């Protein structure tokens with residue numbers, strides 16, 4: 001499949017990176033599911049958490065196919081870095097959980113969309129059509145999730161205001 005060794009190890013690195021990101025997303029969605037009281041919104045996040053788990057599994061399969069599974073331990077902790085990046089800017093709004101969750105999730109979906117755009121191209125250059133296909137499919141799922149969040153901005157703000165009132 002992938003002949004060029006340099007390109008192949010680069011591709012492995014990129015798949016590992018996105019795999020770690022998905023792991024992080026699952027943890028973030030765990031926390032969002034726990035802190036979302038609105039049942040319908042909670043279900044939306046729960047469904048995407050399962051979707052993210054399937055994505056992570058598919059990426060693990062690509063790593064295996066590329067012979068990159070054993071290299072995982074050599075990588076620095078990408079997951080911790082991605083987590084810090086995703087959270088860093090938003091500590092100011094910690095008190096308003098519903099909007100904070102929505103914003104973090106929206107930003108993370110876009111981080112994923114960008115990562116899959118890059119992964120798709122890297123896989124194509126390496127001649128790995130299967131990984132490119134997985135990247136495209138996952139990107140479409142992230143875009144759909146970002147869209148679902150975007151359709152609910154008013155609702156998230158309503159919930160933040162309601163929770164603020166019930167606490168006051």
Ligand SMILES: [Fe+2]
Nearest residue numbers: 022052055112
């Ligand atoms: Fe994802």
